[in-house]
Amino acid sequence: MSIGNSPEDDRPSVGRALQQARIDAGLTVDEVSTTTRVRIPIVHAIEQDDYSRCGGDVYARGHIRTLARAVGLDEAPLIAQYDEEHGGRPAPTPAAPLFEAERIRPERRRPNWTAAMVAAIVAVVGFVGFTLFSGGGKSGTPVAGRDATGGASEPVTKAPADKPAKPTRPRPEPSDSAIAGLPKDKVTIKITARDGQSWISAKDANGRLLEDGLLRQGQSRTFTDKKRIDLVLGNAGVVQLYVNGKEVKQVGDKGSVERLSYTPGDPQAG
Structure with a gap:
């Protein structure tokens, strides 16, 4: 058989x-x-x-x-x-830890405004209490006294205490999307391999190759051109992308290859 x-x-x-x-x-x-x-x-x-x-x-x-x-x-x-x-697709990472990591990460970057305001209020209350205590309970009411000859002297008025200074609000840190200082007549791209390594390719408006290779986790590249920059991003879900100082939130999924093009007026939706 x-x-x-x-x-x-x-x-x-x-x-x-x-x-x-x-x-x-x-x-x-x-x-x-x-x-x-x-x-x-x-x-x-x-x-x-x-x-x-x-x-x-x-x-x-x-x-x-x-x-x-x-x-x-x-x-x-x-x-x-x-x-x-080739040995099968690797087992997917459990969803719960990924979502938990995404939830926790941005919270660590936010300023703790509540703690700052509580500290400012405590400082003001302490300053006022110290001012009242150091005054010894004396009021600003005029007090009549007598001079050396036994006659009544002019009433002495106590100078009013200085008003407590208003607490200074902490100035917020500049956000990642700040675009001050970037040239308006050019397109500026910044790519960071935030959550893993990515293969990237970048060309200017004339088709000249600016970058073509592997971007390892933690590495960044910045490109500038007067007209346009064309990008190809491998494993796009791990990439953090800024276009003219503004972060592009949805670059792509992990494992996907995305082809993008930006001009001085971008980022544009989609």
């Missing part, structure tokens, strides 16, 4: 499927690279099932999704096949 190959054994590899779909669509590697912003050497490597240039499984999945959309393939079966051939 002979045993035939299963349908899964006959299916092409992920890279071969992407390459064949690109050829069937009449696209060159250069055209796919221009459309997806995935570098030409990486496109060639993925079509040969070489993912060593991607920088890890997270980036490899992101590139596969991007290339699949560009050549008209369903990305889900390709991602599932990639995970099957």
Whole structure:
């Protein structure tokens, strides 16, 4: 009795499927690279099932999704096949600790205004109490006395005590979204890998490459151009992005590849 190959054994590899779909669509590697912003050497490597240039499984999945959309393939079966051939997708992090971390993190950065106001009130009450105590209970009522000859002297009026100084309110720290000092006729981009590492690519309005490589956690890059800056962000969910001094709140999800473009008038919604 002979045993035939299963349908899964006959299916092409992920890279071969992407390459064949690109050829069937009449696209060159250069055209796919221009459309997806995935570098030409990486496109060639993925079509040969070489993912060593991607920088890890997270980036490899992101590139596969991007290339699949560009050549008209369903990305889900390709991602599932990639995970099957490379040890499976890592177990997701439990949601509760992530949400708790997100809830706690911003609270540590807020000034404790309640404590500052309580301290100011205590200082004022202490100052007033000290002033009253040091006056020895003497009032400012005029007191008639007698001079050396026995005659009545002019009443002596006690000078009123100085009024307690008003507490000085603590000045709030400048917010992260402050844009003072930035040039109005340029676009300024600041990227920080806040919660993990990210692959980034940045080009100016003339297509000149400003940055292309891995941004490790905690590292930042700043770019400036007079007209436009085009970005490609891998693992976009870990990135903190400022455009012209204003934070872009929703850059993307962890593991996703986002292509963004900004001008001096941005950020714009979406």
